[in-house]
Amino acid sequence: xxxxxxxxxxxxxxxxxxxxxxxxxxxxxxxxxxxxxxxxxxxxxxxxxxxxxxxxxxxxxxxxxxxxxxxxxxxxxxxxxxxxxxxxxxxxxxxxxxxxxxxxxxxxxxxxxxxxxxxxxxxxxxxxxxxxxxxxxxxxxxxxxxxxxxxxxxxxxxxxxxxxxxxxxxxxxxxxxxxxxxxxxxxxxxxxxxxxxxxxxxxxxxxxxxxxxxxxxxxxxxxxxxxxxxxxxxxxxxxxxxxxxxxxxxxxxxxxxxxxxxxxxxxxxxxxxxxxxxxxxxxxxxxxxxxxxxxxxxxxxxxxxxxxxxxxxxxxxxxxxxxxxxxxxxxxx
Amino acid sequence: xxxxxxxxxxxxxxxxxxxxxxxxxxxxxxxxxxxxxxxxxxxxxxxxxxxxxxxxxxxxxxxxxxxxxxxxxxxxxxxxxxxxxxxxxxxxxxxxxxxxxxxxxxxxxxxxxxxxxxxxxxxxxxxxxxxxxxxxxxxxxxxxxxxxxxxxxxxxxxxxxxxxxxxxxxxxxxxxxxxxxxxxxxxxxxxxxxxxxxxxxxxxxxxxxxxxxxxxxxxxxxxxxxxxxxxxxxxxxxxxxxxxxxxxxxxxxxxxxxxxxxxxxxxxxxxxxxxxxxxxxxxxxxxxxxxxxxxxxxxxxxxxxxxxxxxxxxxxxxxxxxxxxxxxxxxxx
DNA sequence: TTGTATGCGTTATCAT
DNA sequence: ATGATAACGCATACAA
Numbered sequence: 023x024x025x026x027x028x029x030x031x032x033x034x035x036x037x038x039x040x041x042x043x044x045x046x047x048x049x050x051x052x053x054x055x056x057x058x059x060x061x062x063x064x065x066x067x068x069x070x071x072x073x074x075x076x077x078x079x080x081x082x083x084x085x086x087x088x089x090x091x092x093x094x095x096x097x098x099x100x101x102x103x104x105x106x107x108x109x110x111x112x113x114x115x116x117x118x119x120x121x122x123x124x125x126x127x128x129x130x131x132x133x134x135x136x137x138x139x140x141x142x143x144x145x146x147x148x149x150x151x152x153x154x155x156x157x158x159x160x161x162x163x164x165x166x167x168x169x170x171x172x173x174x175x176x177x178x179x180x181x182x183x184x185x186x187x188x189x190x191x192x193x194x195x196x197x198x199x200x201x202x203x204x205x206x207x208x209x210x211x212x213x214x215x216x217x218x219x220x221x222x223x224x225x226x227x228x229x230x231x232x233x234x235x236x237x238x239x240x241x242x243x244x245x246x247x248x249x250x251x252x253x254x255x256x257x258x259x260x261x262x263x264x265x266x267x268x269x270x271x272x273x274x275x276x277x278x279x280x281x282x283x284x285x286x287x288x289x290x291x292x293x294x295x296x297x298x299x300x301x302x303x304x305x306x307x308x309x310x311x312x313x314x315x316x317x318x319x320x321x322x323x324x325x326x327x328x329x330x331x332x333x334x335x336x337x338x339x340x341x342x343x344x345x346x347x348x349x350x351x352x353x354x355x
Numbered sequence: 356x357x358x359x360x361x362x363x364x365x366x367x368x369x370x371x372x373x374x375x376x377x378x379x380x381x382x383x384x385x386x387x388x389x390x391x392x393x394x395x396x397x398x399x400x401x402x403x404x405x406x407x408x409x410x411x412x413x414x415x416x417x418x419x420x421x422x423x424x425x426x427x428x429x430x431x432x433x434x435x436x437x438x439x440x441x442x443x444x445x446x447x448x449x450x451x452x453x454x455x456x457x458x459x460x461x462x463x464x465x466x467x468x469x470x471x472x473x474x475x476x477x478x479x480x481x482x483x484x485x486x487x488x489x490x491x492x493x494x495x496x497x498x499x500x501x502x503x504x505x506x507x508x509x510x511x512x513x514x515x516x517x518x519x520x521x522x523x524x525x526x527x528x529x530x531x532x533x534x535x536x537x538x539x540x541x542x543x544x545x546x547x548x549x550x551x552x553x554x555x556x557x558x559x560x561x562x563x564x565x566x567x568x569x570x571x572x573x574x575x576x577x578x579x580x581x582x583x584x585x586x587x588x589x590x591x592x593x594x595x596x597x598x599x600x601x602x603x604x605x606x607x608x609x610x611x612x613x614x615x616x617x618x619x620x621x622x623x624x625x626x627x628x629x630x631x632x633x634x635x636x637x638x639x640x641x642x643x644x645x646x647x648x649x650x651x652x653x654x655x656x657x658x659x660x661x662x663x664x665x666x667x668x669x670x671x672x673x674x675x676x677x678x679x680x681x682x683x684x685x686x687x688x
Numbered sequence: 689t690t691g692t693a694t695g696c697g698t699t700a701t702c703a704t
Numbered sequence: 705a706t707g708a709t710a711a712c713g714c715a716t717a718c719a720a
Contacts, residue, residue, distance in 0.1 A: 076698055099432055115471060118451055300429075370691085404714075
């Protein structure tokens, strides 16, 4: 099966190993007739290039490393899936390592993958700071998903969080809501803060009030939503709608509502952010901002491929969210 | 950084390359004093073995392939995570490919990974039949998660589905339910059918009635739960509790209930299977059978490691579920 | 316990 | 356009 070597193929085809290599790699011109001979020989022997030998000789692993905070998160899954599927079509491999959202572990993952001589690194991390990344970029091509680093704009696949939160807030306002609270994510998170900006902008534009009490910083987890609602309730701010930092936090809002006898959207409206799979299956179905995860993953993988294997300069892309109207927001009179 | 070769290390340490190799691979005895010299030299040069060269020379890639149906599913994430984390600690790599639950794609994934010369294959698939797997096993060590194949029992990490469904049903019965319906998964799925057996056993043991109307075969997806409930409602069977084939289907039951004005668990009880993350966050929190995904993944990775790199004979393991009581089941009087 | 020598399968350089 | 040949960096017989 996978036993035939390039030498045997070359013998069968009556050419040199170098020529066989030329047809497999498509790197140098080969006369059409000899190409056919080689192809036939490859077919007959079921030849599969030995990738270890290829790597050793070419100094390329044909493998990309990918680090994600949590491989089991509802947000990361689709991104991994998109990257893997795209690269597989291009005959490149992906080694995925989890970073668990911790700086130490994520740096270890980087080392681990570098030791494996990956040709590039796709990073969907939370614990790696700008300085570290800028340094890293000098050693290996990196591609950032969902993280903006000054000076690395060209290797960045980014979501317009500001715009997304703005549109979400607008939707609430358009439905007649005036008292809107925002459960933001961790205060140190870039995307969380950008969403806060969009929220404020929409509110101010509409002449609505935003005080410190209207924004609580908890986390992008279910528990964050629960705690956020608790804080809001305790603070006594009036509200008819809540904007959750992401869908998971929105589920936390649902849970808090259930625990405290509130009904969504009758007692108050909720809108999320990300559009994870489950958003479509909770009751009421969650209105949210669609995050084009799969498109982003695909674009990222393509960009990495083109730069690394095609010498094309990378170029950052900014994606936009789309509003997905479902059943968790109702009109306010 | 990663530029130093084994030759340079050997020179700095004043030994032969072979000796350096011996300390890195731990394969042959090395005098303690020389080992220290070598270690020091490695440290000083920041030596990292070139894995391509290692693979080429040793005929081993130190990489395992893993195929999962859906990398973005709530069930698969934790398993992937467990496998990856375990193997990383052991300094082995994992290349993950998705099979999308389709035979064709899953076979392609196998070929893809074989071409990459992985040392073994961890399979969490749905589209590969017994014959194919038995053939495959002759070519490469394989490890099956959640799939039983006659003759490959020793390479199988399996869940006692029968027992799990039995315990779930017992729980319902213990709470006083007598009219219990079961929304089973796809009729061609092994685990789905084993769960049916456990369900029937518990019912019969308790002298309760199970007709064809009590069991509907739909799918292990949210939509499967919705459709299942529809069929049950249309068939007119009386019921006070429903056993869902898995948690996702249980969420479908929730959705159907919400759409049709039923309240869980007041109008009827629901119990799931798998204990995926979200089960803890829906309202009401879903009672379910805990599937030890992480443990299973860890055990599988360990077994693969031991057989492939440690020459230890593999041995299948059967895992048991645990009942997790939350809020979706109530007493029936 | 350690060193020497060879091979692993491919790509790349240099001729032709 | 094609062939000969030298790396690539390590593991492993075999020898000592």
